[in-house]
Amino acid sequence: MKKKLLTILIGSAFVMGLAACGGGDDKGGGDTASDxxxxxxxxxxxxxxxxLQGGMGPNLTKVGSRYSQDEIRNIIKNGKGAMxxxxxxxxxxxxxxxxxxxKK
Known part of the structure; x- marks a missing residue:
């Protein structure tokens, strides 16, 4: 019984964490880095x-040294791993x- 409850709690926390990764319908207003x-x-x-230090998702401080702009756009569009x-x-x-x- 305790294992089931723990599994449900951990699963719920994971789902809530993923939901927090999205959301926010506010749009930026231009092409600036601040937007x-x-x-x-x-x-x-x-x-x-x-x-950009990471947390539940990976560290992105130097993501530009690993992926091109098109590759990053593809990850945003299609997701990757738990994203x-x-x-x-x-x-x-x-x-x-x-x-x-x-970011390099």
């Missing part, structure tokens, strides 16, 4: 950390991908 940072903060920082797909969409996703690709 991309704001979009990231609203949609991604709960998993990747406010300073759900389409956390950010459209121009916002392009803006964040460009911003993250510059």
């Amino acid at each position: 991309a940072a704001e979009i990231f903060d609203q949609n991604c920082s709960s998993c990747h950390g406010g300073n 759900p797909k389409n956390v950010i969409e459209g121009d916002d996703a392009d803006e964040v991908a460009k911003w993250l690709a510059a």
Whole structure:
């Protein structure tokens, strides 16, 4: 009985954590790095950390040295590992991908 309850609690916490990775319908207003940072903060920082340091999601401080802008955009669109797909969409996703690709 205790194992079942613990499994349910851990599973619920995991689902709630994934739900926190998405959300936020606020849109950035332009092509500036501050807009991309704001979009990231609203949609991604709960998993990747406010300073890109990682947490439930991986560290992104040097993600641009591992992935190109197109590869980052593809990860945002299709998800990867525990990351759900389409956390950010459209121009916002392009803006964040460009911003993250510059992190080297």
